[in-house]
Amino acid sequence: MAELDHWHPVLLSHELRRKPRNVRLAGHEIVVFRTSSGGLGAFTDRCPHRSMRLSEGWVEGDRLVCAYHGWRWAVDGRGEIPATPAARPCARREDMFEAVERYGAIWVKRAGSQAAFPRLEGEGYVPRGLLRHRATVPFELALDNFIEIEHTPFVHFMLGYPLERMPEVEARVTLTDETIRVVHSGPRRPMPRAMEKLLGIPEDAIFVVDWTSYFSPVYTIYNHSLRDPKTNQPVTFPLRSAVFFNPVGPESSEMYTFLFASLAPWSKFGAGAVLWPAMQVAMNIELRLDMRLLDRLTDKRGILKGNVLGRFDKPLVIARDRIDRIYRGRVAEAGDGHEAARPARRLPLAAP
Structure with a gap:
């Protein structure tokens, strides 16, 4: 199961205390524990x-104790048997996982895999919050829902574009062998006038969503900003987020944001202390709206073939190839893996 070879967030840090925790990832059950x-x-x-x-079971010192016969297991897989002190059992290599704690979450991957840990912050940003949501659909x-913006006029109240101006929204797609990057830009949605004045947002500001999807594991990093159409400079706080898409079961998934x-x-003047908590609440609401939308889909098999697709849907098709090739390892790479990467290529999206 190649999916387990990649780093995935599986618990919020505060959820892992003295009691071991069971988590499900790609249909596989994993126990995670914190030693003394x-x-x-x-x-x-x-x-x-x-x-x-x-x-x-429970944790004693630096070992996990099985509740059935009291066998004790160290982090490295070495065991002890109280009833047979001379015995030296060892867990199978394929049943062992590496675990780390970063960004307020517990992450795991199968022991021995060479997957690199994702780099999330970006220059000029610091971690500010973590949200988790469960969806009743395959990841x-x-x-699919998170890498197109055509649904936003009907679902979201903050992110996205006004319906009547969706034809003006531009999309630029850049592909590498490992990533998909899309930059959407278009007229912003109207905000309460008081907020526009407080933040100094021009009436003709452009809303830009610049996102890049990666596939080891499957996650997307988003940069949202309102920009001055003349200078292309941000006019308020840019928002950066990274959403990880965990497969849980055949028709369930978890998103860690x-x-x-x-x-x-401008964040040095104290405005950030007021705006960021409010922004986190707003993001949580927006993501809950996405989960409610996904729950209403009639076909939850995750198959695109046979669907009629529009100009914002091309990344969905490309993502399927990356998931199969990189995440699941189902398609062999060309060459021996040491050849130079092909240069990125930019593809125009089809006209509406």
Whole structure:
């Protein structure tokens, strides 16, 4: 199961205390635990002895204790048997996971895989919050929703574009062998007049959504900004977020959304302390609206073939190839893996 070879966020940091926790990832059950010294361990949630769920056990010192016969397991997979002190059992390599704690979350990947940890912050940003949402669809369908903006006039109240001006929205697509980048730009949605005055937003400001999707694991980094149409400079706080799409089961997925605050000069005057908590609340509402929308889909198989697609849907088709090739490893790379990467190429989206 190649999906387990990539780093995934699976718990919020504060959820992992003294009690081991069971998590599901790509249909696989994993136990995650925190040792008394602060270390992290993760295994398949099944004792190698007699298949008891290890998450039913407890932690003593730096070892996870199975609730069935008391076998004790260290983070590196070495075991102890109270009833047979001389024995030296060891967990199977394929049942062991690496675990780290970053950005307020616990992350895991299968032990021994060479996947690099995602880099999320971006220059000029600091971590500011973390949200988690569950969707009743395969993660591919959740990704589909998050990498097109045509639905935003009907679903969202803050992000996106006004319906009557959607034909004016431009989209530029840039592909590499590993990523999909799309920049949408167009007339902004109207805001309460008091907010526009407070933030100094010009009436003709352009709303820009610059996002890049990666596939080890599957996640998308978004940069949202309102820009002056004359100077192309941001006129208020840029918003950066990274959304990770975890497969849970055949028709369920989890989204972990990491929010990042701008270190732009105007944030030093204290406005950020007021606006960022409000922005986090607004983002949580927006994401809940997406989850409610996805729940109403009639076909939850995650198959695009046979659907009639529009000009904003091309990234969805390209993403399927990246998921199969990079995330699931189903299509072999050309060459021996040491050849130079092909240069990025820019593709125009079809006219409406």
